[in-house]
Amino acid sequence: MKIKDGVFFMNDPQKAPRVRITQDPNAEPVRVVVEDKDRNSPSVGCLAVVIFFSSLLGTLIGLGADIGDFIGSIGQIQEIINPPPTLCVAGSDTMLGSLSIGPKWEAKFEELHRVDVQINATGSTAGVRLATQGGCVDILAMSEPMTNPQYQAIQDANIEVQCAAEVGFDVVAFVTNINNPMVSDVRNPNNPNDTRPPIRPILFNEISGILRGTIRDWSQLSNWSGIKNTTNNPIIIWARPGSGTTEFVLNNIARFTITPETQFPPNALYLACESNEACLSKTLETQGSLYWVSIAWMKTQPPNYLRAVSILEGDVRPVNPLSETINLQEYPKTLIRPIYLYALKKAQTTPETLSIAETFMSFARGVDGQLLLEEVGFYTHFARPVEVAVPFPETYFQIREGQPRQICKTN
Structure with a gap:
């Protein structure tokens, strides 16, 4: 057998070729080299070997084509075995509704961090009630200042306000x-x-x-x-x-x-x-x-x-x-009213969840979060109207002109 220009020629059609499979380092992914040797072997054996390696080569090619899907499947399995931490954001329908800022913050924050943000647009007052009744509320969104009775209800439920800040203004x-x-x-x-x-x-x-x-x-x-x-x-x-x-x-x-x-x-x-x-x-x-x-x-x-x-x-x-x-x-x-986010700390709140909540607060008040906020029609807190009061349930979070903001308590 001779090979010329990639074509096989048999010297003696009565002789079965001896086939040897080798790896050619200069070709991708696999090259089959056939040498003509004098060997009186049944041609059926040669054919079986060729079929086997052809099937193997096809499998390798198919695997290469599907490697992206394969890697994606591994990622999905990893997510099931080791799911990302969850951050529950609940409250104001004005802020968290399907056409508002909540879904945009959710998508961007999940893009930046390995976390599963769950949005529950139940209403500000209903969000307070959900938190005090043991519902999943790590971040409370409110489209108006928290009232004294609401704050008292949170305290009575043994919940601490760990962070509090205005994140923009609404009209x-x-x-x-x-x-x-x-x-x-x-x-x-x-x-x-x-x-x-x-x-x-x-x-x-x-x-x-x-x-x-x-x-x-x-x-x-x-x-x-x-x-x-x-x-x-x-x-x-x-x-x-x-x-x-x-x-x-x-x-x-x-x-x-x-x-x-x-x-x-x-x-x-x-x-x-x-x-x-x-x-x-x-x-x-x-x-x-x-x-x-x-x-x-x-x-x-x-x-x-x-x-x-x-x-x-x-x-x-x-x-x-x-x-x-x-x-x-x-x-x-x-x-004109300020809109707020509050990070809540319950007895069962883990340090990891609390850290993620604080990071979310900083993200929402930062440039990325504020750009998204303005996209949906709110007004940035960077241009706070000075005549509009921004009250907080605790003096710790109050705005002090000329001083850095303290939006989260230090432990």
Whole structure:
């Protein structure tokens, strides 16, 4: 047998070739070299050897093609045998909802660290309750300051606030149904003398009166364009029980304190809804509705379905939160709120989990976390509006101007 240009030639077809398999170091991955030797051996044996090594070569080639999948499978097995530590982040739906900052923080933090971040957008108030009832809450997200009763409940459950910090700012806006004359251009296009403003702001004290129930009809508002002081345009207020945004609005604007027995001011017409999506749908389909919501969340919704109410407070000009980039220095300060993260330390919290929680806090407040925060419509804590209070449940975490921040306790 001779080999010329990669082709085999038999010198004597009556003789079976003797086959020797060797490794050629200059070829990849395997080269088969056949030498012609005089040997009266059955050709069947040679054929078997060739078939065997051909099969082996095919297997090696197939293994090389699937090596990526093979390595991936090993990684999956390792994850099962030695899973990453878990970090439970629960609380504010405004912060942790599917279209908000929570999922973005989750993806980026898992990319940077070997950890399984589990998000539970249950609401700020419900998040506190979940923690005190033994639920998995390593990081508590709240879209408003923690109240004294909430902090007391955490202490009573033998939970320590290990870290606390504002991670940004949110703006609350009020929305109504599309056909509400307060947000519709009712000017007569054929009357050049009709100089009524296309959008009529609501005075801040009027919003407060609506929420308390002293104003129950749209016609009682000073900028109402129709017949005044009728009972034909009742105000229906949609609200989410257990929501931090609800508690923030009722505390700061209605001056009403929620109790287990009374969720809403009794003199106003409140109807409960379960989520931002459900509340917005109810608002759009119900004439005369009013609902409050985070602007960051509102900007994720179809703009043609949204009608925001402009609020006029003092000498500050009314701002339409949907049509303008909001300058926090010009927006009503009562409608601006800090959003918070708290790292909670329970008796069963491991040092590893606590360390990961502290790292998550630093990540969320750092450049990477703040860039993601602004992407979804919140405002960075790097540009904190100085007139907006940022209270904490413990003096340890308070902002001290001109001093480095202490967001976590040292052990």
